[in-house]
Structures are given as structure tokens and as C-alpha cells.
Amino acid sequence: MPRYKNLTTVQEDLSNGLITCEHLVEYYVDRINATKDLNVYIEVFEEEALAQAKALDAKYQNDPASVGKLFGMVISIKDVLCYAGHSVTAGAKILEGFKSLFTATGIERLLAEDAIIIGRVNCDQFAMGSTNENSHYGPTKNGLNPEKIPGGSSGASAVSVQIDTCLVALGTDTGGSVRQPAAFCGILGFKPTYGRVSRYGLLAYGSSFDQIGVLANSIEDIALTLELMAGRDDFDSTSSSKEVPAYSKANFNKKAKIAYFPTAVEHRSLDADVRNQTLNLIKSLRADGHTVEGVDFDYLDYIIPAYYVLTTAEASSNLSRFDGIRYGYRSPNATNLEETYTMSRTEGFSTEVKRRIMLGTFVLSAGYYDAYYGKAQKVRRLISEKTAEIFKDYDFILMPTAPGPAWDIGAVNDDPVAMYLADIFTVQANMAGIPAISIPLGMSDGMPIGVQLMANKFEEGKLLAFSKEFV
Numbered sequence: 001m002p003r004y005k006n007l008t009t010v011q012e013d014l015s016n017g018l019i020t021c022e023h024l025v026e027y028y029v030d031r032i033n034a035t036k037d038l039n040v041y042i043e044v045f046e047e048e049a050l051a052q053a054k055a056l057d058a059k060y061q062n063d064p065a066s067v068g069k070l071f072g073m074v075i076s077i078k079d080v081l082c083y084a085g086h087s088v089t090a091g092a093k094i095l096e097g098f099k100s101l102f103t104a105t106g107i108e109r110l111l112a113e114d115a116i117i118i119g120r121v122n123c124d125q126f127a128m129g130s131t132n133e134n135s136h137y138g139p140t141k142n143g144l145n146p147e148k149i150p151g152g153s154s155g156a157s158a159v160s161v162q163i164d165t166c167l168v169a170l171g172t173d174t175g176g177s178v179r180q181p182a183a184f185c186g187i188l189g190f191k192p193t194y195g196r197v198s199r200y201g202l203l204a205y206g207s208s209f210d211q212i213g214v215l216a217n218s219i220e221d222i223a224l225t226l227e228l229m230a231g232r233d234d235f236d237s238t239s240s241s242k243e244v245p246a247y248s249k250a251n252f253n254k255k256a257k258i259a260y261f262p263t264a265v266e267h268r269s270l271d272a273d274v275r276n277q278t279l280n281l282i283k284s285l286r287a288d289g290h291t292v293e294g295v296d297f298d299y300l301d302y303i304i305p306a307y308y309v310l311t312t313a314e315a316s317s318n319l320s321r322f323d324g325i326r327y328g329y330r331s332p333n334a335t336n337l338e339e340t341y342t343m344s345r346t347e348g349f350s351t352e353v354k355r356r357i358m359l360g361t362f363v364l365s366a367g368y369y370d371a372y373y374g375k376a377q378k379v380r381r382l383i384s385e386k387t388a389e390i391f392k393d394y395d396f397i398l399m400p401t402a403p404g405p406a407w408d409i410g411a412v413n414d415d416p417v418a419m420y421l422a423d424i425f426t427v428q429a430n431m432a433g434i435p436a437i438s439i440p441l442g443m444s445d446g447m448p449i450g451v452q453l454m455a456n457k458f459e460e461g462k463l464l465a466f467s468k469e470f471v
Contacts, residue, residue, distance in 0.1 A: 001027045003164050006218035010072040010167065014060070021053035021060075021072060021116065028074050028118055031165045038141045040156045040165065042079055043087060044119040049074070052116050059114075068113030069228065073221070075110065076160040076169045079120045080127055081212070082201035083107055090203045091135040092125040094348030095328040104201020105236065106170065106212045106229040113228050121160050124153035125350045126319065127172055127205045130180060130422045131412070132156055134352045139409055142185060148406040148447060151181030151422075154215065158185040161215050168225055169215040174206050175307055176401075176426025178213030179438035183401035183450025186440050188471070189215045190222045190464070193457045194433035195240040197226070198233035204318040206311035207238075209430045219471055222437075223247040223464045230460075242458055250461030255289045259394040262294040264425060271404030273444030278400050281441065281451060288469075292398070295390060299383050304420055306383075307427045308356075309363050309376035315353075316360030324348065355416065380431050387432040391456040396466065399425050401438040401450035425452060435460045439470045 001019065004010045013019045029046050060067050077083065080090045082100035089095040107117065124134040132155025133139040140156040142148040143163040150159045154171025158181035161169050171178040173191035182189025191213040199210055212229065214222045227247040233239040264270075265278055282292050324330040324344025331343035349357070363372035390397060402422055412418040429436035434457050438450040451470075455463035 004167060007070070007073050007167060007221050007224065014072050015064070021056045022050060024072065024074060025049045025053040025116060025118065028165050031163065032119070035143070035163050035165065038143055038146060038159060038163065039138055040121055040140055040159050040163070041076070041119045042089070042122055042137055045086070045117060049116050049118045056114055056116070068115075069224065070110060070113040070115040073115045073168060074118050074166045075115050076119055076121045076157060076166040077107060077117055078123050078154055078157050078169070078171045080123060080172055080203040081107060081120075081170060082203070083117065083120070086120065088120070088203065089136070090126045091123045091137060092348060092350065092353065093136045093329050094322045094324070094345065096348075098328045100201075102201060104212075105198035105233045107201065109229050110225065118166050121169065122156035124155070125353050126203065126315070127153040127174055127177055127210075128315070128353055128356055129153050130176070130419045131409075132181070133409060133413065134350050136350070141409065142406055142447070144186070144447060145406075147408055149184065149409055151184035151402075151406060153177040154213070155181045155184075157215050158182050158187060158189065161185070161187050161217060167216065168221050171213050171215055172202060173211050173213040173430065174209045174311060175430050176423040178215060179426050179436060179450070179452060180402050180422060182215055182438040183440070184406040184448060186448030187215055187217055188219065188222060188440070189213060189438040190226065191429060191436050192226055192230065192460055193240070193435045194430075195238050196435070196458065196460065197229050198236040198239045200233055200235035204314075206314040207318060208314060209311055219464055219468050220248060223250065226460060240458070245461045247461045247464055250465040252462055252465035255291065256396060256466055257394045258285065258290060258292045258396045258398050259295045259390050260292060260398045261297045261300065263297060263300050264399045267300070267403070267424070269403045269421060269424065270400065271444055271449070273442070274400045274402075274404055274449050277442045277449065278451060282398070293394075295394075297386065297390075299379065299386060300424070302379050303383060303427045303431060304424055306376040306379035307423075307431060308359070308420060309372050310380060312356040312360035313364050313373050314360070316357045316364065319349075319353070319357055322348065352416065383428060384432045387428065387434065388456070395455065395462065397454040399452050401425060401452040405444040405447035405449050429454050433457060435463050437463060437467050439467055
């Protein structure tokens with residue numbers, strides 16, 4: 001079977017009788033089995049996916065017009081997204097054995113259009129990490145080089161597309177967790193505007209930052225998937241009621257005005273290949289008639305400290321519900337109520353998750369709230385205001401997705417700050433709540449690197465349409 005890069009080709013072959021949904025699922029299951037050493041899938045829904053595929057094939061045979069827009073799309077989902085009757089553990093021991101009673105709104109809307117969910121994939125615990133090493137199930141490996149990380153926290157989502165075990169993957173993006181692994185794996189990764197896609201059914205890390213994102217090989221597939229997931233949801237008060245445009249039909253028929261930050265391109269942490277290829281892209285865009293100009297952005301080095309103060313504060317609150325009492329893991333060594341709480345959480349959370357809970361509790365504590373959390377909120381406001389100001393004069397902001405290519409597994413295990421700094425270019429989009437995409441740029445040291453484009457709030461269609469120029 002050929003390696004499909006987009007849904008259009010899949011549906012053409014389905015309509016011509018060259019393949020069936022059943023054959024497609026069988027192919028992807030074979031690919032999953034052949035790549036188990038990469039530790040991508042926590043659970044494969046083989047029997048369920050095959051049964052759904054057979055039902056869709058029969059439905060199509062009876063009436064081709066009756067199938068949904070995603071007929072033929074096979075999707076993997078990150079292990080922080082709820083799917084009724086299926087386990088969801090956020091890559092953590094604390095949710096061992098837990099099964100969801102409901103389905104995330106985004107997934108529900110894709111299923112309604114006849115998408116097939118093939119399995120749930122690994123991730124950093126509670127989406128806390130940039131390497132996909134912080135998982136109860138062990139690290140996921142990069143499909144291009146198993147000695148390298150795939151990025152995180154949606155690293156396995158990225159690898160599932162990279163190694164052809166599905167057509168599209170759903171991940172989540174709190175500070176770059178869709179875009180950074182997309183760059184490290186040589187695929188596309190898209191984060192929508194905050195509130196564009198419902199967060200109902202997403203296990204929360206940072207509630208004012210989290211968004212469901214899409215990873216794929218095709219801009220068209222991202223556009224269609226987003227179009228069908230997006231929109232108001234009564235179960236999520238933060239979801240936007242703005243009308244959802246037809247992203248899959250969006251066009252950008254003019255020369256763009258693009259801003260970039262010299263402070264980013266000249267940043268001391270930037271890999272030489274990333275810098276050179278980013279500068280070459282800027283030259284190429286100018287040669288094509290686009291306006292690309294450097295603009296001042298004085299907050300780059302403040303983004304990461306502010307982001308980690310705010311997200312850990314939100315995490316300390318969100319993760320308090322996982323206590324070993326109501327569901328999930330309960331320590332067998334506890335002998336009283338207090339020990340049940342402390343031992344279940346101590347044994348159920350990883351070192352990185354506990355580090356962030358403690359940091360979040362500290363910055364919210366009496367005497368430190370104003371010094372840390374209050375100041376971080378002010379920095380966030382300044383970043384949002386400066387970003388909005390730039391979009392008054394420019395269509396897009398361009399910068400590298402990550403400071404360099406994927407590094408060796410285990411290389412930063414003893415230096416969490418080095419891992420945090422890998423998000424230095426992606427966090428701005430989450431702080432400002434704007435859409436952003438990572439697009440493959442080239443290679444460095446034998447591994448992929450990416451370039452990132454950001455647009456103003458709710459300008460997903462414009463961003464996706466312009467991104468077609470790059471792929």
C-alpha cells in the first residue's frame with residue numbers, strides 16, 4: 001500500500017476501489033506492530049478500528065454520499081484526551097486503570113464525520129515536558145533516529161504521523177507541545193487560537209494555555225480537521241462563539257508582510273544551521289515579493305520564566321484532584337487517610353510533575369503571590385499587548401520553532417532548565433493566545449528543524465492558506 005500524505009489521495013483511492021477502509025486500518029496496524037520499539041502507542045484500538053472500518057465500507061457501498069467528510073482518515077490521539085470507554089492516563093501512574101465516561105468534544109466531532117481512532121499514544125506526564133521522556137510508560141523514540149528524542153509533550157503524536165501509523169494525530173499545546181515535536185520529526189504541527197477548539201475532555205495542565213492541536217503531513221488535512229473540531233461548546237465556557245470559517249477553502253492571494261525578531265534569530269542559544277536556514281528563508285521570501293522586516297521584541301528572555309510561573313501555578317490547582325481516593329492509583333502501602341493522599345501522589349506522579357506542583361504551590365503561597373504570580377501575569381499582559389501591536393502592521397510573525405534539532409535521549413535529564421529553554425520560541429503563541437504553525441525547514445546534524453509562523457487571534461484560515469507556500 002502506498003504511503004498516504006493527505007486525505008484527498010486516500011478518498012480518491014477509496015472511490016476508485018483501489019483500497020478499502022478495512023485495508024487501510026490493517027496497513028496502519030501492521031505499521032504499528034513493526035515499529036513497537038519506538039514506544040509510540042500505549043494502546044491500539046485494533047478490533048474497534050477494524051469494526052468501524054468495515055461498517056464505513058458498507059455504508060459507502062450502499063450510498064457514497066452518506067459518508068462524512070473525514071471518511072478514510074485514521075487518527076491517533078494523545079493520552080490526555082478522553083474517549084468514552086477507553087483508558088486515559090496522561091502518561092502517569094496516578095491514573096492507572098482509569099477509563100473515561102465521556103468523549104472529548106473535539107474527538108466527538110471528528111467521529112461524527114467518520115474519522116477512525118486507531119489508538120492512544122504516549123506523552124510526557126500530564127503534558128509536562130519537552131522530550132517525551134517523562135512518561136510512566138517510558139520514553140518515545142524519534143523515528144528518524146531512535147537515539148534522539150521526538151520532542152514533547154506530544155512527541156508520540158508526532159512520531160505516529162512521522163512513521164506512517166496514521167494520517168493525522170491529535171496532540172495538545174500548552175507552550176509548544178505540538179509545534180516543537182513537529183519540528184523535531186519533520187512534519188506539520190498546528191496550534192489554534194485559545195478557545196477555538198473546546199478543551200472539554202482534555203486533562204488540564206495549564207487551563208489558560210492548553211489547546212488541542214493537529215499534526216499531519218498536509219496543510220489541507222490540518223485545515224479540515226480544525227474546521228470540524230472548532231466552534232462553541234456548551235461544556236467549555238472558554239470556547240469561542242465566533243463563527244468557524246471554512247479553513248479548508250481559505251486563500252491568501254496577496255504579498256505578505258512578515259515580522260521577525262532579530263533577538264530570536266541572533267539568540268545565543270540558536271543552532272548555526274537553524275539560524276542560517278531561517279535567514280535563507282527570509283531572503284527567499286523577500287525575493288518572492290513579500291515584505292519581511294525585523295522588529296523589536298524586548299520580552300523574549302522573560303517569556304520562559306513567566307510561563308513556568310503561570311503554568312505551574314495552574315497545574316498545582318488542576319492536579320489536586322488526583323488524590324488516590326476517587327479513581328486511579330491508590331498506594332497499597334498506606335495505612336491511614338493522610339498516608340493514602342501523600343503516598344498515592346508521591347508514587348503516582350513523576351519527579352518532573354512533582355517539581356512543577358511544588359513550584360506552582362510556592363508561587364501561589366502567601367508572601368510570594370505578588371512577587372511571582374502577580375508579576376508573571378503582568379509580563380503576560382505586556383507580551384500579549386506587544387504581539388497585538390505587531391499584528392497591526394504585519395500579517396505574520398516568523399521565527400524558528402526550536403533553538404536546534406532533537407538531542408540525544410537522556411541528554412538533559414539532569415538539567416530541567418535546559419529542557420524548559422527548548423520552548424523559548426513557541427511559548428509566545430500560548431502566552432498571547434494566538435494561532436501558530438511549525439513547518440519543516442530543513443535538516444541540522446541529520447535531524448529535521450522547523451520554522452514557525454504566527455498570526456493574530458482567530459486568523460487560522462489566513463495562516464493555513466499562507467503556509468501552503470512552504471510545503
